[in-house]
Each structure stands twice: as structure tokens, then as C-alpha cells.
Amino acid sequence: MSMENDKVLRTKLDQLECHFTWALKKDDMDLNRLDEQFKLDVEKKENPTQIYNALAYVKFLQGFQEEALSNLMTSLKLYKECHEEEFNKSLIVTYGNLAWINYHMKNYTECESYLQKVLKINENMSSESSSVPEVLGEKGWTFRRFSFKYYEKSKECFKKALDLEPEVGKWNAGYAIALYRTEYGEFTIENSPVIKQLRRAIETNPDDDVLKVLLALRLVMYKSYEEAERLVEAALERSPDHPHVLRYAGQFFNNKGSMDRAIALLKNALELSPNTSFIHHQLALCYKMKKIQLLQKGNHHVRGPEVQQIRDQIIYHLEMATTHATGFIKAMSDLALHYGEQHDVSRAEEMFQMTFETAKEKNDNLHVVHFHYAEFQFHCKRDEVLAIKHYMECRKMNPGSYEGKRSENNLKRIAEKRINKNTQDGEAYGILGFIHKEKGEKTQAIECYEKALSYGENDEYLTNLCALRLSI
Template identity: 80%
Template sequence: MNQLPYQTASRTFLIQTQSKMSMDYETALRTKLHQLECHFTWALIKDDLDLPSILNRLDEQLKLDVGKKERLAQTYTALAYVKFLQGLQKKSLSNLMTSVKLYKECHEEEFHKALIVTYGNLAWINYHMKNYTECESYLQKVEKINENISSESSSVPEVLGEKGWTFLKFSCKYYERAKECFKKALDLEPEDGEWNAGYAIALYRTEYGKFTIENSPTIKQLRRAIETNPDDDVLKIFLAMKLAIYKRYREAVSLVEEALERSPDHPHVLRYAGKFFRNKRSLDRGIDLLSKALEQSPNSSLIHHQLALCYEMNKIRLLQEGNHHTRSSWVQQIRDQIIYHLEMATTHAPCFIKAMSDLALHYGERREIPRAEEMFQMSFKTAKEKNDNLHVVHFYYAEFQLYGNRCEVLAIKHYMECLKMSPGSPEGQKSARSLRKIAEKRIYKNAQDEEAYGILGFIHKEKGEKSKAIECYEKALSYGDNDEYLTNLCALRQSMQ
């Protein structure tokens, strides 16, 4: 039976009204959700994250924290967010419910402030699953917690701490934000061991520049963190590695040996102790410790990378001793070990740009040129997409062009790109040294090589040494015309007026 016109119009109006009410309801919910303190509101950008690597770290953390319910709860909450990013909403929800259960076992109450982040994540995940009633329920739980505390959620030490640990674990791009979170938590609870440890680690990972052993904020905070966490042997090795930079080897070695004696099977202690001995050029000890760590954490890209670096130092040492036939055979065996560990590192962390670039370079050393080129192009693509470590890829590609392809022109181009992008980084500093070596070699052969002086001018310009840069560009222009050198020279002169 056909509907009358007024019935059709009425039905259309009802549908439109219901749709508008639904949209208004969802908008109201979303407004409340954006006010929460949780992983969904912390500006964790998916393109910044290497999800397989984060999952490996979180899985390892679950094993380390067996019996520590509050830490386990925090890790399950972070794990839930990663699962959500992978599109596994039901698994995400399951991890969050595990987190709630663990928190309640710790605090024996439903509305403890430690649950703010987990309830916030639960509200968000239920919203995405269109479970709006459940979403509202968790929003109300957060509201009830907020009613019982004297400050905003963003100023609760437990929230600041969980936020800080998330930033530390998820991406090196968030280390500065992690530092800010732990500092705020410490301002509220200066004696808390966890916030002191988090702040020390964040400082350790962000401290660059010139300090002395007396005024280094990291060394001071690590000592403070060890005071408040006397059983944390990883902190002792972090302190040891910082002390070694200032040549305080006796105390550094003592701290590492103490940590190894107290925690001989802790994978993080073994990993960082292995790195300490690699830095100290005690390669056999480093390889032994890292191999033990790998037995416990076979999917650790970081351990595989550290082992590759140890073997690479062995390779360099052998090459420096001379290229006899027997040594050549050993070098090839070592190179194969390096490639194996770098391949494993990139398998477990597909966005590990340094490992990818180093692997490409070693393919080139093994004369697998097409494979090396393919890996380098993949490294460039990943670095650009992630906006991360592009200068590192330029450095390794320059090395490949100089030593693998014997193409000095391309090597110069990519060393320059690296230096321009990150002059203070280790790769930037190495690029400057390589460029200087190339320029000086050219000048030795031809004292009127304009490009060589242009290279030196570029190095000085990027280092901020304007007078020396001007001198080099003037010399370059005295031997030939070059618009780029002239432009740089004019800009430098103008900046000094």
C-alpha cells in the first residue's frame, strides 16, 4: 500500500531528527573524550612509531615485571593502545580489562587515581567500537575519580609518570616530552623512586652538548635515582656509561661489575653492560654479554644491532692489521656475522633506519651492489616518511658511494646533505671529517682546485665559522667562477655586518 505524501514527509523528518540527535550525541561524547588524559589524547602520531619494535619492548617488559602488578597494569594499558593502532580493537579491549583487574588488585578500589589513564583508554576504545553506553560509563568513572582528587588529571603524579614512560618507550621523538612529564611529577613528589628513575633515563637520552662531570644534570640525576632505587642495576650501568665519557673508568667499571654480579640474568643489564664494554673496546666481553642477552630476548633489534657494531669493530681492527690472505678470509666471516645481525635487527624493527643503512653499506662491501642500492632507497623512503634520521642515511650512502662505487662526486653531495641536516650529530661530524679529507687530498694534488676550497668553505659555514668560510670561498672564487660560492660568500659577509 502506497504511503500518503504527509506520511512520507513525516517519516523523513523523523529520520533526519534522529540522525541529528545521534550526531549531536556523538559530538558531545567526543568533546568529553578529548578532555581525558590517556594514550588517545597524548598526540602519539602513528607515523612516528615503529609498532613491531614497540610490541617487542612491551612484551619484554611484561616478562620483566612478573609479580609487579602496578607496572604490569601500566604495560597492558600501553599494549592495548598499540593493538588499537594495529586495528585489533577486541584485543585492545581485552588488554585494558586485564589492566583494570591488576590495578584493582593493587589498590582494592574502583576509583583510584592510578586508573585514570586506563579508564580513559576504555572510554575511547568503546567509542570507536560504537559501544556508547560503555563509553559513557567509563567517562563517569573518570569524573568520579576527578571529584575525589584536588587537582586536574593532568597534574596527577601517576598520570604524569605513565605519560612519561609512554613517551620514553614509544619514540625517541618524544624524549623531551618524557623529560617534562617526569620533572612535573618530581615537583609534586620529589622522593618518589619511579619518577626519579624516569627523569634520569629521560635526561640520559637527551643530554647533548658540553658538560663537565661536576655540572652534568644527567650524572647528578642518575646518582639521585640510584639513591631512591638502590636495587635498580640498569641505572648503575647508565651512570657508568656517562662516567666513562669523562674518563672515570675505575668507578664506571666498578658499577658495571656490581650490576652484573647482582643481576646476572637481567636482559637490560646484560644489554647495556655489553654496550659499555663495546664502547670500552673490550669486544670479546661485549659480545659475550650481548649474546647472553640475546638468548633471553631473541627478538630484540637493539641487541642484534649492538652485536653487529661489536663485530664491525673487530672487522676494522683486522683490516688495520693488514690485508693478508688469511685475514681477508676472517674479515669475510666477520662481515657475514655483521650482515646476519643487521638483517635480524631490521626484521624485528622494520623502521630501524640506522640498522637499515648500515646493512645496505655492508651489502655494498660484499659487492652486492643492486641489493645495497635497493636497501638504501628503502632507507631514504622510510626516513622521509618517518621524518627521522634522514641525515644518517645520507652519511651511509656517502660512504657507500665513496668506498663501494668509487664515486666521489655523489659521496661529496651526500656528506654535505648530512652535515647540513645535523652538524652536531656523530654522522654530521664524521661527514665533516670525510669532506675535509677529500678537499685536502685534492689541494695536495692541485693547489688551485676551486671545488676543494668550496668544500672547505661549506664545512666552516655549517660549523658557524664564518670568517674561515669567507676566506675559503674567496679562495675558491679566485680560481674560478661559481654562482653558489658567490651567493654563500655574499650571505656570510652580510651576516657579519
């Protein structure tokens, strides 16, 4: 094909609505995790044409073009088994993907053929492909499944589809889940957009038990425990073998503190989806909570072997989570911390350095790594100076996160303990100054930095003090 013809063809391909034109960046995804997840989804036979479309694109990114083409042909075959119409708008994405994969394989005749099929569908529509609810729905689903970085885009797509077809259940469900992933503002149970949309989604999808468990998880945030538990128990009764229902129910009972129930449900989910990193991670979190509960009972010497057994379970499930999802930052940094708890300090340090590098490369959860590294320094290496440094980094990066709040509390506890021992500890007042400064409490921050400087010279405290005085 001549360069001029290739340029014309690429212009037409770029105008299509499909995975190849949705700016899905390879660096934003864990392709191995997606590959495993979509294969499991295929077995469930839910939205198979959609799943095969997504799996095809993953295979393309992995460099397996023949497999990508095969998956797309399967998607098309499954659609035709259920529908007679060859030029339905539901096929816009599949035909677009087929045009692109054939272009990359230099099958230009087939590429042009699928382009023509998309054009024929467009001729019968009054709107652009980008405004078709079926396209918006698949786009929203794709953004949600491929990376957390695309959650906002997913929400926008489902909202547009819902504006066009407000009574359609799958758009209501998609928008509800997208909101669940993105909305964490200061709301009441009455005005929470997530709760309102989840209730609406359940109305339009009364048999969707996953939505009920998600609603329960959000209701707990507003202390509506009775309704939440009713929803979870009803979902488990109706869908006892649904892996998503089981894993979210496990998360619910974990949050509630019913660790044995949570672990049992998650193990059931793991039998259905053995290679799911999310479930392994949730099991690790359950065992962590069980370990904390055990340690809080005291008598550590007697309970030592039991605590060690639980710690072994935590490490096993974190290792499995990181094996099945490379680049799982939260699991990686938590695993490094637990290596430290096992007194395997060199292995912990090595794991932390790898996790820091991965988090920086992916721009993903770096504050979590700083928090776990601070915990490692404080509890395993007894290096309070380095712990303080990394708690501060975590607090600066993400103050509203669980790790950010824990870091602030730990810094406050360290500072207050030091002041109780020595009322002239300048560094302790410097820590309190940092906390007040980060919270925007300028007057209190100035007072703390002035105290810190009165007990010893420190250029950082002086710089912060001058900046604060100038800003008032």
C-alpha cells in the same frame, strides 16, 4: 546514538587523561616493534597494569579492538588483585582507555560507565587529572617508550611528577632516564644534570641495576672509567639475567673496545629477548668495531676470510634488526652500506633508495642515510663527487652528530689530499670553504672561496662568497 549525543560524549572523552588523548601519532611509531617489546615486558611482570595499557593502545592502532579491550580488562584485573580500592587515582588512565575503546566499539553503556568511574575519582581529588603524579608518571613512561620524538614530553611529565613528590623513587628514575635520552650539552662531571639525577635515582632505587649501568655509560663520557666499570660489574653480579642490564653493559664494553666481552653479554641478552632489534643492532656495531680492529692490524690478504666471517655476522644482525623493527633507519642504511662492501651494488642502491624514502617520510635520521650513502659512494663505487655531495648534506643537517663530525673530517681529508696533489684544485678549496662557512668561520671561508674562484668559475662558490661578504 544521535549526532548531538555523540558530540556531547566525545567532548567528555576528550577531557580524559589516557593514551587516546595524549596525541600519540601512529606515524611516529613502529607498531610491530612496540607490540613485540610490550609482550616481552609482560613476561617480565614489571609494571604489568602499565604495560597492558600501552599494549592495548598498540592493538587499537593495529585495528584489533577486541584484543585492545582484552588487554585493558587484564590491566584492570591485575590492579584489583593487588588493591582493594576501585576508585584509586592509579586507575584514571585505565578507566579512560576503557571508556575510549568501548566508545569505538559502540558499547556506549560501558563507555558511560567508565566515564562515571573517572568522574568519581576526580570528585575525591583536589587537583585535575593532568596534575596527578600517577597520571604524569604513566604519561611520561608512555612518551619515552612509544617514540624518540616524544622524549622531551616524557622529560616534562616526569619533572612535574617529581616536583609534586620529590622523594618517590619511580619518578626519580623516570626523570633520570628521560634526561639520559635528551641531555647532551657541554657539562662537567660535577654539573651534569644527567649524572646528578642518575645518582639521585639510584639513592631512591638502590636495587635498580639498569640505572647503575646508565650512569656508567654517562660517566665514561667524562673519562671516569674506574667508577663506571665498578658500577657495571656490580650491576652484572646482582642482575646477570636482566636483559636491559646485559644490553647496556654490552654497549659499555663495546665503547670501551672490549669487543669479545660485549658480544658475549649481548648474546646472553639475545637469548632472553630474541626478537629485540636494539640488541641485534648493538651486536652488529660490536662486530663492526671488531672488523675495524682486524683491518688496522694490516695484512688484509691473509685476514680476508676472517674479515668476511665478521662481515657476514654484521649483515646477519643488521638484517635481523630491520626485520624486527621496520623503519629502523640507522640499521637500514648501515645494512645497505654493508651490501655494498659485499660488492652487491644493485642491492645496496635499492636498499639506500628505500631508506632515503623512509627517512624522509618519518623525518628520522636522514643525516645518517646521507653519511652511509657517502661512504658507499666513496669506498664501494669510487665516486668522489657524489660522496662529497652527501657528506656535505650530512654535515649541514646535523653537524654535532657522530655522522656530522665524521663527514666534516672526511671532507677535510679529501680536500687536503687533493691540494697536496694539485695546489690549484679549485674544488678542493671550495670544500674547505664549505666547512669554514658551516662552522661560522667567515673570514677563512671567504679566503677559500676566493682561491676556489681564482682556479675556475663556479656559480655556487660565487654565491656563497657574495653572501659571506655581505654578512660581515
